[in-house]
Amino acid sequence: MKLVKTIAEVREITAEWRKQGLTVGFVPTMGYLHEGHASLIEASSANNDKTVVSVFLNPMQFGANEDLASYPRDIERDQKVVEAAGGDLIFNPEPSEMYHEGFSSFVDMTVLTEELCGLSRPVHFRGVCTVVAKLFNIVKPDRAYFGKKDAQQLAVIRHMVDDLNMDIEIIGCPIIREENGLAKSSRNTYLSASEQEAALVLSRSIFMGEKMVNEGERDAEKIIAEMTQMISAEPLAKIDYVKIVDLGTMQQIQRIEKPALCAIAVYIGKTRLIDNFFIENV
Numbered sequence: 001m002k003l004v005k006t007i008a009e010v011r012e013i014t015a016e017w018r019k020q021g022l023t024v025g026f027v028p029t030m031g032y033l034h035e036g037h038a039s040l041i042e043a044s045s046a047n048n049d050k051t052v053v054s055v056f057l058n059p060m061q062f063g064a065n066e067d068l069a070s071y072p073r074d075i076e077r078d079q080k081v082v083e084a085a086g087g088d089l090i091f092n093p094e095p096s097e098m099y100h101e102g103f104s105s106f107v108d109m110t111v112l113t114e115e116l117c118g119l120s121r122p123v124h125f126r127g128v129c130t131v132v133a134k135l136f137n138i139v140k141p142d143r144a145y146f147g148k149k150d151a152q153q154l155a156v157i158r159h160m161v162d163d164l165n166m167d168i169e170i171i172g173c174p175i176i177r178e179e180n181g182l183a184k185s186s187r188n189t190y191l192s193a194s195e196q197e198a199a200l201v202l203s204r205s206i207f208m209g210e211k212m213v214n215e216g217e218r219d220a221e222k223i224i225a226e227m228t229q230m231i232s233a234e235p236l237a238k239i240d241y242v243k244i245v246d247l248g249t250m251q252q253i254q255r256i257e258k259p260a261l262c263a264i265a266v267y268i269g270k271t272r273l274i275d276n277f278f279i280e281n282v
């Protein structure tokens with residue numbers, strides 16, 4: 001397993017792999033890797049000859065008042081996670097390697113990015129789309145792996161690949177959770193002991209909403225109301241949103257009649273956490 005810092009090195013290594021007829025899987029991350037990231041790397045290495053993992057804390061996808069400066073970093077630990085999960089190459093560029101002076105081209109998506117996290121994080125998806133498009137151009141993977149944990153991001157990336165005719169298969173992977181239900185996230189490290197306890201309200205409300213759907217409830221408002229009530233009862237929690245949206249457009253729906261997504265974002269203290277469940281078999 002190798003770690004490189006420059007675009008030229010990634011290009012050279014992956015070009016050699018392609019020359020040998022090897023398939024390349026790609027897992028983009030912001031680092032501080034946990035079992036959720038490891039599951040993507042494992043899925044990629046099971047289905048591709050080689051797996052590239054990018055570890056890049058992309059400044060462009062953070063708003064001015066967000067947690068770029070405090071985001072946890074530990075590249076040595078990350079290397080161990082990638083190695084154990086079967087990754088072959090880590091791309092860990094500096095921001096200056098990705099954004100040279102005078103950088104001025106962006107991938108800007110409408111509609112899908114204007115709901116859910118896009119409302120409270122207005123610059124986020126422009127940064128995500130731009131960096132993922134750049135990374136796709138650098139790595140040129142056959143397949144790229146994204147977690148369903150970031151459900152809107154997965155939908156946005158699928159849409160970008162389709163809109164811009166990128167010849168890459170996008171694979172969505174299941175949410176990996178702690179035993180207590182909390183979705184694994186690098187941001188969980190921000191939580192104090194009492195906040196960790198309070199954060200369980202996210203997965204509890206997700207499981208309750210999912211149960212309502214499985215038992216036949218199709219009225220989105222009823223599900224949202226129950227989930228909202230549960231989350232609001234937790235004193236340390238402050239709701240950003242609890243929504244049910246069309247899986248294709250990310251626009252809110254009243255009744256669940258097509259594949260949909262129930263997504264929540266909740267502040268636990270100062271930490272903003274997200275969770276969701278997919279409603280695919282309607």
Ligand code: AMP
Pocket residue numbers: 028029030031035036037039040145146147148149150173174175176177183184185186
């Ligand atoms: P991040 O480093 O947070 O940008 O995440 C990189 C990738 O890992 C994204 O595709 C995330 O959706 C995915 N990911 C993060 N947490 C989890 C999780 N708990 N389960 C599955 N995938 C995850």
